[in-house]
Amino acid sequence: MEAIAALIAQAGVDGRRLRTVLAFLGDGRWWTLADLVRESATSRRTVESLLREVELERSGDRFRLREPLVGLVGGGMPPADPVAHLLPHHTDLVTRMEELVAKAPRGRQALDHVAATADTVVRRALLLDARFWLDGARLLCVGDHDLTSLATAMLHPGVEVTVVDIDERILAYIAEEADRSGLNVRTRWADLRLGLPASAQSWADLALTDPPYTPEGVGLFTARAVEGLRDRERGRILLAYGASERTPALAFKVQHALSQLNLVNEAIYPDFNRYHGAEAIGSAADLYILRPTTKTWPAVAARVDGFGAAIYTHGPQSVESAAPASPTLAALGQASDAPGVLVGDWPKDLLPKTPRARLTTWLAKPYASDPARVAIAVPAGLEAALPRLLLATRAQHVLLTLAGPPQGLTTGPLSAVYELTAEGATVHAVRLPPPATDSGRILRRILDNAHGKLANTWREGLIKARGDLTKKQARALVTDVAPWADDVTVLELPAHRLEELPAAVTASLTAADAAGSPG
Structure with a gap:
């Protein structure tokens, strides 16, 4: 009792927390440590310090007080919840x-x-x-x-x-x-x-x-x-x-x-x-x-x-992780043509006359010029942005440097735009020639204009493929097969919607043909 009283006294006005824990322990219920911490909203260390001083009855990982403590318990949790x-x-x-x-x-x-x-x-x-x-x-x-x-x-x-x-x-x-x-x-x-x-x-x-x-x-x-x-x-x-x-x-x-x-x-x-x-x-x-x-x-x-990229408490982008290494000249490989723009964090002395763009700017709006070759540095923890970084350019050849070898590199909708190969921590993306089918051309048009409104680009592709459609008719077809396409760009689409896109484009063409057929 004296040790418990000392802990409560040491807590001062915050002693209500400890009294609340004791009240829960003495109410007859069996508790796990996780439940007791959550219900009392008290840190595990504080709860454990109290548990060391009380006599507990145990059943597996559950416990409760052998006998209620008189005079040391509080009146429950404070009124913190307005609803x-x-x-x-x-x-x-x-x-x-x-x-x-x-x-x-x-x-x-x-x-x-x-x-x-x-x-x-x-x-x-x-x-x-x-x-x-x-x-x-x-x-x-x-x-x-x-x-x-x-x-x-x-x-x-x-x-x-x-x-x-x-x-x-x-x-x-x-x-x-x-x-x-x-x-x-x-x-x-x-x-x-x-x-x-x-x-x-x-x-x-x-x-x-x-x-x-x-x-x-x-x-x-x-x-x-x-x-x-x-x-x-x-x-x-x-x-x-x-x-x-x-x-x-x-x-x-x-x-x-x-x-x-x-x-x-x-x-x-x-x-x-x-x-x-x-x-x-x-x-x-x-x-x-x-x-x-x-x-x-x-x-x-x-x-x-x-704010920087290190915002988490765990993993490669935690606030305590080591600073990422900058890519070097070797990361650009043996390509005969130098990139027309360097995207991301590259050393300042590397190709100093080459234009540069931040990753945020690259995703926010189309690049002012249309370089044939682009090199993008993707730091550890930002690998999820890789598909969007590729779709944000129309370059013929994109070189991406990663912090390590890509894990389970999947192409998905990117297969309609690029041929992808990986060499260690480097990914090469070579742009494919224009597709031959109507559905392929519409899909490619959409992916090539990733910063634009998806529904608008899709609508224009349908009109070009089926010249007898009005803008209103084409937009209605898009909304019917893909209601999730309204007011969104390709760069914002979740992966599952990107994967649905090819089939949805084909369905819109089928619907256009059905609407235009006699009878």
């Missing part, structure tokens, strides 16, 4: 989200994925619905491994949702469920270090993000969320971020990164988000509601490119 009273009215939605979360692709450590609980996802949707008017509103999910997009669309069909994410598996999973359930959710691929998709820029009224919990990750994801807002006066950003009660200095660094974006903290709900994992921070995170000011957009424009 807890609404949750009992939405048990069906919680059950459905539990099923979807359980079937979703597993998280990737290199992307700092930790799954939120199903009731957390539903409570996020409830808070959005309770605090904001969602009829006709647009919600941008800046990353959505937790499936908040689906919960919000199910709760309130009147909201339009866009998800941007780097994880192709999550995008395909969300799109499949949205299509099956008739939800107003669209998906876009993005590596936020390289920019926000064009169709998501200045699009949303509300943005929600649960980013990597580094100052760089929180700053970058929040800045991209700001770029996604169309309502500059009344738009809001909901941000999930958590730190251990033991490390307030880490939270300060994150809040400093947010303050540099000149955002107003309208509300911070402590421990609103709960997770399966992340025990170092108590399997919990606060929910911030942020409002931009007139000074936010200049601050975002000034800082967004300065």
Whole structure:
């Protein structure tokens, strides 16, 4: 008892956490360590320090107090949840989200994925619905491994949702469920270090993000969320971020990164988000509601490119990883013709007179000239952008240098544009001659204009192949076979949509022929 009392006294006003843990342990239920950490929103280290001082009854990996402790327990968790009273009215939605979360692709450590609980996802949707008017509103999910997009669309069909994410598996999973359930959710691929998709820029009224919990990750994801807002006066950003009660200095660094974006903290709900994992921070995170000011957009424009590529806590792009090695002259191989432009981070003394372009610029807009040869340096951690970097150029020969040999190099739709070969950490892409079939020519036209609106390029290709179509008729055919093609560029399409593209182009031609046939 004395050791426990000493721990509580040492915690001072934060001793409620320890008293809450003791209350849970003494309520008769069996607990696992993970459940106790999550329910108390207290870091694993703090819970373990308390468990070492109490007498526990154990059953496998579960435990509870042998006897309740009198005088040392608290009154339960503080009132941190503004929508807890609404949750009992939405048990069906919680059950459905539990099923979807359980079937979703597993998280990737290199992307700092930790799954939120199903009731957390539903409570996020409830808070959005309770605090904001969602009829006709647009919600941008800046990353959505937790499936908040689906919960919000199910709760309130009147909201339009866009998800941007780097994880192709999550995008395909969300799109499949949205299509099956008739939800107003669209998906876009993005590596936020390289920019926000064009169709998501200045699009949303509300943005929600649960980013990597580094100052760089929180700053970058929040800045991209700001770029996604169309309502500059009344738009809001909901941000999930958590730190251990033991490390307030880490939270300060994150809040400093947010303050540099000149955002107003309208509300911070402590421990609103709960997770399966992340025990170092108590399997919990606060929910911030942020409002931009007139000074936010200049601050975002000034800082967004300065966050760098190292934003995660694990993997090759973690904040603690070694700086990537720059490509050398040897990476350009023995090609007789020098590249017309160097894309990415190349040494300054390498071909100093050759024009250069940043990866972000390369993906954002077509290059001003039309070089025959291009060399692109792809650093570790950005390999997912490789197909888009290739589609962003019309060069006859593209040389890509990677941090290591490509793993499972697959061509997919790129096979309609390039012949690809790999030599160690170098990929050579040689442009193929024009195709001979109508469907091949339309597909190639689309892929050759990857920065343009997909539906517009497709429409013009149909008209050229079937001259009797009007623009309206051709656009209707595109929308009918590929409703996901509206208002999107090829560079934003998730991989599963890119893979569907050839068959969809063929289907549009078949539909055009059927519409034009007599009878």
